[in-house]
Amino acid sequence: MSTLLQQTSRGFYCPQGDFYVDPHRPVGRAVITHAHTDHARWGSRLYLAARSSEHLLRMRMSPDAEFQFANYGETISIGGVKVSFHPAGHILGSAQVRLEYHGRIEVVTGDYKLGSDATCESWQPLRCHLLVTESTFGLPVYRWPEQNSVFDSINQWWRENQSQDQCSILYGYAVGKSQRIIAGLDPSIGPIFCHGAVEKGNEAYRQTGVALPPTIHTSNTEKSQRWAGAMIIAVPSAHGTPWIKRFGKISTAMASGWMAIRGSRRQRSFDRGFILSDHVDWPSLLESVDACDPETVWVTHGYSAVVARFLREGGRDAISLDRWQRPDTEEEDSRTDKNSEEKSE
Numbered sequence: 001m002s003t004l005l006q007q008t009s010r011g012f013y014c015p016q017g018d019f020y021v022d023p024h025r026p027v028g029r030a031v032i033t034h035a036h037t038d039h040a041r042w043g044s045r046l047y048l049a050a051r052s053s054e055h056l057l058r059m060r061m062s063p064d065a066e067f068q069f070a071n072y073g074e075t076i077s078i079g080g081v082k083v084s085f086h087p088a089g090h091i092l093g094s095a096q097v098r099l100e101y102h103g104r105i106e107v108v109t110g111d112y113k114l115g116s117d118a119t120c121e122s123w124q125p126l127r128c129h130l131l132v133t134e135s136t137f138g139l140p141v142y143r144w145p146e147q148n149s150v151f152d153s154i155n156q157w158w159r160e161n162q163s164q165d166q167c168s169i170l171y172g173y174a175v176g177k178s179q180r181i182i183a184g185l186d187p188s189i190g191p192i193f194c195h196g197a198v199e200k201g202n203e204a205y206r207q208t209g210v211a212l213p214p215t216i217h218t219s220n221t222e223k224s225q226r227w228a229g230a231m232i233i234a235v236p237s238a239h240g241t242p243w244i245k246r247f248g249k250i251s252t253a254m255a256s257g258w259m260a261i262r263g264s265r266r267q268r269s270f271d272r273g274f275i276l277s278d279h280v281d282w283p284s285l286l287e288s289v290d291a292c293d294p295e296t297v298w299v300t301h302g303y304s305a306v307v308a309r310f311l312r313e314g315g316r317d318a319i320s321l322d323r324w325q326r327p328d329t330e331e332e333d334s335r336t337d338k339n340s341e342e343k344s345e
Contacts (some may be wrong), residue, residue, distance in 0.1 A: 053093025
C-alpha cells in the first residue's frame with residue numbers, strides 16, 4: 001500500500017507534504033493535473049500546476065485564486081516531497097504529477113492519452129512504484145482510429161455539406177477537444193466559427209503559443225452573415241437549442257470517444273459521429289502501465305473494476321478505487337459548457 005498517497009473524501013492526499021492532488025473540495029494546497037473543472041475546482045487557498053496550463057486555469061478560476069506554476073520536469077519540494085509535472089497528452093498543460101520521497105516514487109496520471117496532438121505535449125512514461133491511472137474507456141471495445149484519418153473524414157464531411165449549401169456544426173468540449181479539432185481542420189475549405197465558450201478556450205491556447213487556424217466568434221457577425229458552407233465548432237449542450245436555428249440548413253456531428261459505441265450517434269440525434277478522444281483507449285492504457293512498470297496500480301474513474309481485474313490476471317498488483325469516484329470528465333465538461341454558453345451567447 002502507498003506510503004505517500006492516501007485516498008480521502010477530498011481526493012488524493014499526501015500527508016508528508018500536506019497537499020492534495022486534484023481535490024474534490026477546497027483545501028489548503030491543491031496540486032492540479034489539468035484545467036478541466038472536475039480536476040481544477042474552485043475554493044482552495046493555493047494551486048500548484050504546470051506552467052503551460054496557466055492561461056486556461058486563470059480563465060476558469062476565480063480572479064483572486066493564488067497560483068504557483070512549474071515547468072515540465074522542474075522539481076518543487078513540499079515538506080520534503082519532490083513534486084514535478086510531466087506531460088500527460090490530454091489537453092494543453094495537462095500533467096502527470098510525480099511524487100518522490102525517500103526513494104519512493106508515485107505518479108498520478110490525471111487524464112491522459114498516448115500519441116501525437118498538435119495542441120499539447122505528448123505523454124511520457126514515468127517509472128514508479130505506484131501508478132494511479134484513469135479508466136474512462138477501459139474496455140476492449142474502445143480502440144481509437146488513427147488521428148489523421150479522423151481529421152480527413154471530418155474535412156471530407158465538411159466539403160460534402162458545403163457542396164449541398166449546408167452549415168456544418170461539429171460538437172466538441174469547450175477546452176481541449178475543440179482546439180484539437182480546430183487544429184485538424186483545413187481552413188481552405190471555408191470559414192471557421194466558434195461558440196463563445198470554445199472561442200474563450202481558443203484565446204487561452206493562442207496566448208500559450210499554440211497555433212490554431214483563424215476562428216470567428218459566432219456573435220461577432222452581421223445579421224446578414226451567410227452560414228452555408230461554414231464550419232461551426234460548438235459545445236454539446238448547444239445541440240437542439242434555439243441557438244442552432246440561426247444557422248439555417250445544417251448537418252451536425254459529434255467528436256468523442258463515445259462515438260465508438262454503435263448507436264451513440266443516433267441516440268444523441270447527430271448526423272455523424274467521429275471517434276476522437278483525449279483519453280487512453282484499451283490498448284493504450286495497457287501499454288502505458290507496461291511502460292511505467294509500477295509495483296502497484298490504482299485504477300480510478302470509469303471501468304476501474306474491469307481494468308484492475310485484467311491487470312491482476314496478468315500478474316500485477318492492481319486495485320479498483322470505486323469510492324468517491326469523480327464525475328465523468330466529458331459529462332462534467334458538458335455541464336460546464338452549458339453554463340459558459342449562457343454567459344457568452
